[in-house]
Amino acid sequence: MIVCEYITKLKKETTRNMTTMKSLIQTILFVVTVLKTTTGSEEVIYVQVGQDVTLAGPASAPELYVYWYFETTDGIVLAWVNHLGGRNINSNDPWKDKLSLSGNSLVIKNIQENNYGTILCNAKNKVEKITSTYKLIKVNVSVSPAMLLLPEVDVSLTCNVETPQGQKTPTIQWKTPQGKMETAINGKFMKKAESQDSGTWTCVVTIDQKEQSFPIVVKVVGLSPAPRRQYTSTSSSLNIPCSFPSDIPWEQIKQDIKDVQWHFIAKKSSSQNPQKLVSFSPGDSSSWKKDQDRELKHTENQKGDFSLFRNKGKADDGGEYQCTVTFKNGKTVTSLIEVDVLQIIPSPGAVLVSGHQLNLTCNTSQQLPEDLKVRWMPPNQFSSNVDKGSSHLYIPNVGTKASGMWRCELLLGNKRLTIADITLKIEPILSVWMLVIICSAAVILVLLCVLTFILCRRRQRKTRHLRQRLCRCKNPKPKGFYRT
Structure with a gap:
């Protein structure tokens, strides 16, 4: 009995010790886990x-x-x-x-x-x-001077980054509005202000190959960007742009402007000297002064818009137009616009007889860039198979269905730049007028024949009657002196 009680007690002690050991091991594992993940x-x-x-x-x-x-x-x-x-x-x-x-x-x-x-x-x-x-x-990004910048003014872009003790010094660069990276010295980048500098500049901070960007807007007085080449025709309007961007306040900038001038060099001119068209000075007067009248109009209420326009283009509008804004500090900004005139040239002409060959050419005085294309729009009744995307059309045997208005569009992608048109007149081989002319000629010829016959008959009768009057004596004696 005593022995049984001792064995039972020993088993309980063993079980208690094992439980304590297990708890101790779990505690150690938990502590190790916490230490590893802290x-x-x-x-x-x-x-x-x-x-x-x-x-x-x-x-x-x-x-x-x-x-x-x-x-x-x-x-x-x-x-x-x-x-x-x-x-x-x-x-x-x-x-x-x-x-x-x-x-x-x-x-x-x-x-x-x-x-x-x-x-x-x-x-x-x-x-x-x-x-x-x-x-x-903390990062501090700034531009100096902070006001609206005139061209050629010194501008400084600064990107200050606080570097706490024990931290790496980051690399700082400036990205231009065009995406070009410029190296900064102690976070600072300096240059002469230009029109293309207007826009969002970005301070790029790099540390451990991780980049962070901080933008700042810089405003430089300049003319709004416009396509270098403009197109017109005698069938569409002419627009020559020259203006300040809408975010540049006119009332603030006009006090710094000395004058605005437009010059023109004709494409077919032998002289390369620009001809002055118009000028405008905000300080002197609100009106424009015309030096050469090409019937070009301008916005009456300028407010930074100096564009020229006309409802219809002309054949001699081709050339280079130069808009120059001069500031009181002597600096200038210039916009150069080259105008090309789209024309349709028919050969042998716009009026011809059915059955002849016809050549139509739609082009400008210069070869068109590769990104531009033309599209023909013939009259509705014209059904011949021609390449409507070619600048040159050849119709070997033109018919009367080609009569009417032909149009040629100049396209950049799906955008129409300008359109030219021409009216063709194709006469049938035997038209009503030709029949009238032929009949009239025949009638005239018949009348001439009849008139000639009548005149001839009258002349014959008159001759016969005169002979009868002169020959009445049986033995007529000749006139003159006779010997007795």
């Missing part, structure tokens, strides 16, 4: 004053609690969220109305000076704990 990532984020930033939180996991802190885990609690749907956001200054949660991520809006620093994300559940660090570093 170290999280560290990310440096560059941000401007007034910008928004989103700090990525951990992926959702069972029984997960996420806490966001400022500076230290013992510092200010910015927000928290858990798997049960509970959440809370700090509404005290300087974080009031700036924080929001997107899932487990923290969104900070309109960052100000006192929002920069270190933000910690502490995510944990029963078996793991992760702390991630985000360092918000």
